[in-house]
Amino acid sequence: MTDQELYEKARLYGKNALLWRQKFIGLLPEIQRRRLYEKKGFGSVFEFAFKFAGLSEQQVRTALNLDRRFSDKPALKALLENGEVSVHKLVRIQSIATPQNEAELAQAVQLLPQKALETFVRDERSELVQNESGFGEPLFEAKSLRAQTQSLNLSLEITEKLLELQEKRIDLNELLLEFLKKREEEILQEKEEVSSDLEPAKSRYIPIRIKKIVEREYGTKCSIQTCKHSAEQLHHTQTFALSRRHDPHYLAPLCKEHHVIAHVINLKVQGKRRVL
Ligand SMILES: [Zn+2]
């Protein structure tokens, strides 16, 4: 057997072992309900699960707990019982599941790889918190709190220049506001210009001019507001294969996980990113 053959074999057996174990775990809630372990002479469901599948007490408890939590969530309950999704992933989703969103979550949990799922759960949770506070937007207080805790990273040179202007009693707020407004207008205008003389693109390669505008608008961070990661890919919010256009209005820089999420569940990316 070559190294590669041995490796492939191990991978296949490992994958199957996990799948069968997942399926075994899915049977446990029903075995518990019927007290089947007792009828078959086991002291407890834990002993039963250990003897047959080598599961720890903790693993069994987790599965039974999930089953209880999913009692009013049929789609998630079905995923647990037919062993299609790992308990590990279901645990992640459990904390944000409600009877209203469980169908959507059942889809997400099947489609997303573990890491993207964690990002997805984090996003959903922060959205829940915001909705509970009664505002769609972050609270005003939350914004000013940011101003209180974060200081601007100004160079000595800029600080001195600004102080000089301040000494002359020039209104710095007004001055900077003007500058920021001008910047926004420039970006908007350039986006307009670029998109109006856009030819259907021949390749997925995004021209440097367009990349530059996008970077000017979004900086180098993932464009999902709550995300702190760097942007790694430019995502077409209108499917490129259909539009064949690199229109800067429909490009969003995303980190790796949000890009996976965007493609897999077509995330409400539009709503969550800050757009000029
Ligand atoms: Zn994309």
Ligand SMILES: [Zn+2]
């Ligand atoms: Zn991100």
